[in-house]
Amino acid sequence: MPTTRDDRRAERPGRTRWTDAVNTSTTGARTTDGNADWEGVRLHVVSGKGGTGKTTVAAALALALASGGRRTLLVEVEGRQGIAQLFDCPHLPYEDRKIAVAPGGGEVYALAIDPEEALLEYLDMFYHLGRAGKGLKKLGAIDFATTIAPGLRDVLLTGKACESARRRTHGRFAYDAVVMDAPPTGRIARFLNVNTEVAGLAKFGPIHTQAEAVMGVIRSPQTAVHLVTLLEEMPVQETVDGVTELRQSGLPAGGVVINMARPPLQAEDESDTGQRLTPELLEAGLVAGGIKPTRPLISSLLAEADEHASRIELESTGRALVRGLDLPVYELPLLADGMDLGGLYRLAEALREQGMA
Amino acid sequence: MNRLEIDELIDDPGTRILVCCGSGGVGKTTTAAALGLRAAERGRNVVVLTIDPARRLAQSMGLTELDNTPRRVVDVDETKGGSLHAMMLDMKRTFDEIVEQHADPERAQQILDNPFYQSLSSSFAGTQEYMAMEKLGQLHATGEWDLIVVDTPPSRSALDFLDAPQRLGSFLDGRLIRILSAPAKVGGRGALKFLSAGMGLMTGALSKVVGTHLLTDIQTFVAALDTTFGGFRKRADATYKLLQARGTSFLVVAAPEKDALREAAYFVDRLGTERMPLAGLVLNRVHATRAGRLSAERSLAAAEALTEQAESAEEAGGEPDGSASRPADLRLVAGLLTLHAERLRVIDREERMRTRFTSIHPEVWVAEVPALPGDVHDLDGLRVIGESLGTG
Ligand SMILES: Nc1ncnc2c1ncn2[C@@H]1O[C@H](COP(=O)(O)OP(=O)(O)O)[C@@H](O)[C@H]1O
Ligand SMILES: Nc1ncnc2c1ncn2[C@@H]1O[C@H](COP(=O)(O)OP(=O)(O)O)[C@@H](O)[C@H]1O
Ligand SMILES: [Mg+2]
Ligand SMILES: [Mg+2]
Numbered sequence: 001m002p003t004t005r006d007d008r009r010a011e012r013p014g015r016t017r018w019t020d021a022v023n024t025s026t027t028g029a030r031t032t033d034g035n036a037d038w039e040g041v042r043l044h045v046v047s048g049k050g051g052t053g054k055t056t057v058a059a060a061l062a063l064a065l066a067s068g069g070r071r072t073l074l075v076e077v078e079g080r081q082g083i084a085q086l087f088d089c090p091h092l093p094y095e096d097r098k099i100a101v102a103p104g105g106g107e108v109y110a111l112a113i114d115p116e117e118a119l120l121e122y123l124d125m126f127y128h129l130g131r132a133g134k135g136l137k138k139l140g141a142i143d144f145a146t147t148i149a150p151g152l153r154d155v156l157l158t159g160k161a162c163e164s165a166r167r168r169t170h171g172r173f174a175y176d177a178v179v180m181d182a183p184p185t186g187r188i189a190r191f192l193n194v195n196t197e198v199a200g201l202a203k204f205g206p207i208h209t210q211a212e213a214v215m216g217v218i219r220s221p222q223t224a225v226h227l228v229t230l231l232e233e234m235p236v237q238e239t240v241d242g243v244t245e246l247r248q249s250g251l252p253a254g255g256v257v258i259n260m261a262r263p264p265l266q267a268e269d270e271s272d273t274g275q276r277l278t279p280e281l282l283e284a285g286l287v288a289g290g291i292k293p294t295r296p297l298i299s300s301l302l303a304e305a306d307e308h309a310s311r312i313e314l315e316s317t318g319r320a321l322v323r324g325l326d327l328p329v330y331e332l333p334l335l336a337d338g339m340d341l342g343g344l345y346r347l348a349e350a351l352r353e354q355g356m357a
Numbered sequence: 358m359n360r361l362e363i364d365e366l367i368d369d370p371g372t373r374i375l376v377c378c379g380s381g382g383v384g385k386t387t388t389a390a391a392l393g394l395r396a397a398e399r400g401r402n403v404v405v406l407t408i409d410p411a412r413r414l415a416q417s418m419g420l421t422e423l424d425n426t427p428r429r430v431v432d433v434d435e436t437k438g439g440s441l442h443a444m445m446l447d448m449k450r451t452f453d454e455i456v457e458q459h460a461d462p463e464r465a466q467q468i469l470d471n472p473f474y475q476s477l478s479s480s481f482a483g484t485q486e487y488m489a490m491e492k493l494g495q496l497h498a499t500g501e502w503d504l505i506v507v508d509t510p511p512s513r514s515a516l517d518f519l520d521a522p523q524r525l526g527s528f529l530d531g532r533l534i535r536i537l538s539a540p541a542k543v544g545g546r547g548a549l550k551f552l553s554a555g556m557g558l559m560t561g562a563l564s565k566v567v568g569t570h571l572l573t574d575i576q577t578f579v580a581a582l583d584t585t586f587g588g589f590r591k592r593a594d595a596t597y598k599l600l601q602a603r604g605t606s607f608l609v610v611a612a613p614e615k616d617a618l619r620e621a622a623y624f625v626d627r628l629g630t631e632r633m634p635l636a637g638l639v640l641n642r643v644h645a646t647r648a649g650r651l652s653a654e655r656s657l658a659a660a661e662a663l664t665e666q667a668e669s670a671e672e673a674g675g676e677p678d679g680s681a682s683r684p685a686d687l688r689l690v691a692g693l694l695t696l697h698a699e700r701l702r703v704i705d706r707e708e709r710m711r712t713r714f715t716s717i718h719p720e721v722w723v724a725e726v727p728a729l730p731g732d733v734h735d736l737d738g739l740r741v742i743g744e745s746l747g748t749g
Contacts, residue, residue, distance in 0.1 A: 050511060051382030233732045234411045277689060284682050285690025288666060289659030291651065300648035304700060305693050307730040314731055336702045338615065 048228030066106030224254030395743030483521030637722030
């Protein structure tokens with residue numbers, strides 16, 4: 001029997017129809033298995049230096065947290081449509097959409113928060129603007145308001161994420177966890193610390209009240225701010241600075257995810273590969289493996305070993321700095337073939353194995 | 358693939374401004390600094406405007422004092438008559454300086470103290486890009502350097518550099534901000550009359566949302582600004598023109614990865630539309646091997662065989678005789694062969710990415726820079742990068 005498109009989809013775990021709509025009335029939060037590091041955390045904020053893999057790690061974490069029959073929401077706040085790109089699905093609207101199935105039957109939903117839409121939603125909630133709202137939009141007033149007051153924009157974004165984390169249907173939480181693909185480390189404390197920003201700009205009014213409620217969630221043990229880093233000088237430095245800043249602002253620092261790490265060539269107690277791997281030793285090994293040990297081949301392979309060794313050394317300096325932060329550390333490998341959905345599931349699995357979910 | 362001749366570009370006295378663009382983390386700052394250093398050591402008087410150098414790189418260039426003016430970099434080979442200055446952009450300070458230059462002291466102070474100005478000058482998305490251009494304009498105007506190399510802010514998208522300044526300019530100059538800052542005029546004037554009905558509701562709603570203070574602050578800010586110097590947009594436009602001027606060239610920096618190259622492609626297209634000259638693509642952090650003849654497959658097969666040999670030797674337990682290798686050594690070589698195979702896979706993927714880019718954009722010239730095993734954090738590191746930029 002020829003396979004149909006749907007059969008093929010069924011063979012590939014995690015490929016779900018992005019068009020599946022949310023149906024919060026049939027399922028609710030399930031009990032948790034109780035042995036992960038972040039039990040009780042409802043809002044996972046994933047930050048890190050740009051390009052270190054925030055979007056990737058946030059998605060992997062949402063998948064990992066959803067596995068075993070749970071339901072998570074992956075939230076994007078920077079309007080980049082990075083989630084849609086990663087999951088290879090069309091442009092995400094301002095509406096929860098199911099984007100993947102997790103191992104063991106869980107579900108991952110995604111939401112791209114649009115600050116304009118969020119502002120209109122709030123205005124409508126508080127002032128019943130109706131058609132006037134559309135007029136505001138046409139005039140560019142919404143863009144204006146969200147632009148002149150970056151704090152306002154952040155209030156809306158974090159507000160929507162917190163609302164999703166707290167939303168209940170039929171007495172249960174709509175999502176077991178919400179994972180936010182957040183702004184980079186340099187802006188994260190400020191982004192989450194909307195309260196101070198807003199206190200300066202909007203001293204009264206519903207937005208002010210809203211900000212207070214949001215801070216209540218964000219500063220509580222229900223939230224964890226994870227930082228993604230590479231084992232390179234700049235990202236590690238930013239991570240160290242970022243953790244200090246989070247702590248100073250009273251925000252709950254979560255774990256550090258080291259991304260794209262390279263495995264050492266041998267066990268850590270013998271990490272001086274560059275020195276130990278002599279030409280003679282390599283030659284003997286190549287012969288034993290059935291490869292003709294030409295002189296150029298030996299010198300080129302030794303050069304590769306040296307390069308790898310100095311990378312590893314650099315990485316271990318970075319790793320030591322990260323470990324010194326006194327936070328749980330997780331490590332994800334560099335996927336040599338680049339990222340695809342399969343790779344994302346492998347990263348999710350690695351996070352689970354290490355107890356992050 | 359057309360090879361981009363970097364040395365020809367930086368040696369050409371007609372090249373006056375080089376802008377390094379690209380998405381975050383690809384090596385813009387490194388490339389800008391390396392180009393500046395190389396051009397200086399080849400005899401040109403260069404200033405590099407960096408935005409966000411890594412700490413150690415900044416130190417090695419003497420960028421420890423943040424005074425927003427170029428400093429001469431020491432330990433540069435000046436025997437060919439060139440020199441290198443470098444500076445790190447302080448965006449708030451640059452903004453403050455514009456205000457101070459154009460307003461009388463009292464008014465300037467008024468603006469600087471304005472809370473809206475403070476929020477705008479330190480956190481508006483786009484202020485950094487705008488100030489980078491502003492600073493470029495200033496450096497250019499002094500006529501002190503014959504080559505200016507510009508690094509661009511660490512935005513996710515390379516296009517932000519082109520778009521943000523105008524966004525800020527037109528935002529400050531925009532219709533809405535004018536209406537809001539002069540609500541009294543609105544009621545009576547022809548063209549704007551139709552707006553007046555919605556105005557009350559709108560300003561009402563806005564002030565409830567953002568707070569009355571903020572609206573008042575904006576109004577005073579815009580009023581103060583307006584009377585002291587011409588429109589912001591005009592200013593942004595002028596600097597933008599500099600980017601289209603003869604003597605300006607763009608270098609798009611990308612890593613050989615899908616996302617970075619997609620950004621690079623957008624940027625290349627955009628430069629075309631804007632009639633801004635593209636010098637070429639710098640493909641940074643490219644992996645290479647000199648042992649390419651040992652294929653991934655053979656490498657992995659040998660690694661597997663070696664691991665098996667190591668296992669059986671361990672099971673046999675005895676010390677190997679003189680000719681055979683120790684199990685640990687076999688494993689070590691197996692590890693190296695696996696690593697080699699992995700590297701070939703990476704090279705293969707990067708090669709595919711590059712080919713895809715060059716077949717869509719065959720007209721773009723490309724210079725490749727290898728991935729160094731360590732960070733680039735001193736002048737020697739920059740020379741290595743410069744050397745591979747120059748000679749490929
Ligand atoms: N573990 C990994 N192995 C290989 N590539 C990765 C890995 N994590 C992320 N990437 C790639 O790195 C790039 C940056 O990742 P992304 O998640 O978009 O970062 P950010 O959101 O922080 O900018 C993407 O091209 C992504 O596919
Ligand atoms: N060719 C290269 N080989 C190795 N490391 C590099 C290379 N180019 C840049 N780097 C390193 O990558 C990091 C990011 O580079 P940077 O120039 O700051 O990127 P950007 O300015 O685009 O954000 C720095 O730590 C830098 O030392
Ligand atoms: Mg991202
Ligand atoms: Mg930079």
